[in-house]
Amino acid sequence: MPPTDRIRDHAGQGATTVAAHRARRRLRADAARQLADLLRRQLLTGGFPDGTLPHESTLAAEYRASRNTVRQALDLLRAEGLVERLPGVGTVVVAEKxxxxxxxxxxxxxxxxxxxxxxxxxxxxxxxxxxxxxxxxxxxxxxxxxxxxxxxxxxxxxxxxxxxxxxxxxxxxxxxxxxxxxxxxxxxxxxxxxxxxxxxxxxxxxxxxxxxxxxxxxxxxxxxxxxxxxxxxxxxxxxxxxxxxxxxxxxxxxxxxxxxxx
Known part of the structure; x- marks a missing residue:
């Protein structure tokens, strides 16, 4: 394969890799937003009576999501001022609508x-x-x-x-x-x-x-x-x-x- 063709092939693979990475990030962000919507409804309607959300691994298993997706969803809720992360306690509800x-x-x-x-x-x-x-x-x-x-x-x-x-x-x-x-x-x-x-x-x-x-x-x-x-x-x-x-x-x-x- 001529050198120029190898360069084009390498560049094409690089572009494909970047596009695939962006697609995965977008899908994970979509999934995090969907999970945040479900969790928001629960925490605003008393779905967590003791004021503490389940552990990330429990949420991941319950909603069939990755740990990264769960973390992103909790970050969205934290940005809304609805939950906070407390060391040694976990994610707790800190606001009520x-x-x-x-x-x-x-x-x-x-x-x-x-x-x-x-x-x-x-x-x-x-x-x-x-x-x-x-x-x-x-x-x-x-x-x-x-x-x-x-x-x-x-x-x-x-x-x-x-x-x-x-x-x-x-x-x-x-x-x-x-x-x-x-x-x-x-x-x-x-x-x-x-x-x-x-x-x-x-x-x-x-x-x-x-x-x-x-x-x-x-x-x-x-x-x-x-x-x-x-x-x-x-x-x-x-x-x-x-x-x-x-x-x-x-x-x-x-x-x-x-x-x-x-």
Whole structure:
């Protein structure tokens, strides 16, 4: 074989080896992500009652994965702040996410009452001229005043969400003297109007926390937060509460029961 052909053949083998190595790394990363998803579900739903995950070899055997894949999966969970590696102990659960249901219209204190006490720090409250998108969603006259409320909400003292709320002023005026530190707005709205809330339109997406939101939530700057936009209506269909809620993604999980319509 001529020297040039041998060089080309060697280069081709080298390229094939590199490509194969990259493919193996990609497959292992895919498998680690899949395993992390399964383990995350277990540790967030009490699947490890004593707070300690099984040994890596046990996880590898149970999930038919390599030890390297298990280590990568645990590294992913550690990066999320859900587990930590303790010398002489193993991998332990260090964080808890609280469930927030999406199939019922409930305030945060109602939703999390089994997990502790929700308190509200009212950071800003008062009438403001409604921005055009707010006036449109609440069906108020452009430029008319609405009640604006900004609250930092804590569960058992830990920052959980930053809530920005707009309410038509004919209803919101009665909230100015209400105890918003210890009550959900939903309950107060029903008490003020004498009517039940009916339904809400929601949009849920992940956004990066701006510097101010991150500081208020005591979260890393630029961390992903769950943004819930919710427009709540009274039972007669009138929109009464437009909210933009930033949840710490490492402390809340969203769930619901969905039915397929034929």
């Amino acid at each position: 609280y469930p927030h249901g999406l199939d019922r219209l409930m305030g945060l204190a109602e939703t999390l009452r089994e997990h502790g006490r929700v308190t509200n720090e009212v950071r800003t409250m008062g009438p403001v001229a409604a921005p055009a998108p707010v006036a449109d969603r609440l069906r108020t006259a452009p430029g008319s005043d609405v009640l604006y409320i900004e609250r930092l909400r804590r569960l058992n003292g830990l920052p959980l969400s930053l809530d920005l709320t707009y309410i038509p002023l004919d209803i919101g005026a009665d909230l100015l003297g209400a105890d918003l530190e210890n009550n959900d707005v939903f309950r107060l709205l029903e008490a003020i109007t004498g009517r039940r809330l009916g339904h809400a339109e929601i949009t849920l997406e992940a956004v990066n926390a701006d510097a101010n939101s991150a500081a208020v939530l005591e979260a890393p700057r630029g961390a992903a937060v769950l943004m819930l936009e919710r427009l709540t209506h009274l039972a007669d269909g009138r929109p009464v509460d437009l909210e933009f809620i930033r949840f710490r993604g490492d402390r809340i999980s969203m769930s619901g029961l969905l039915h397929r319509s034929l």
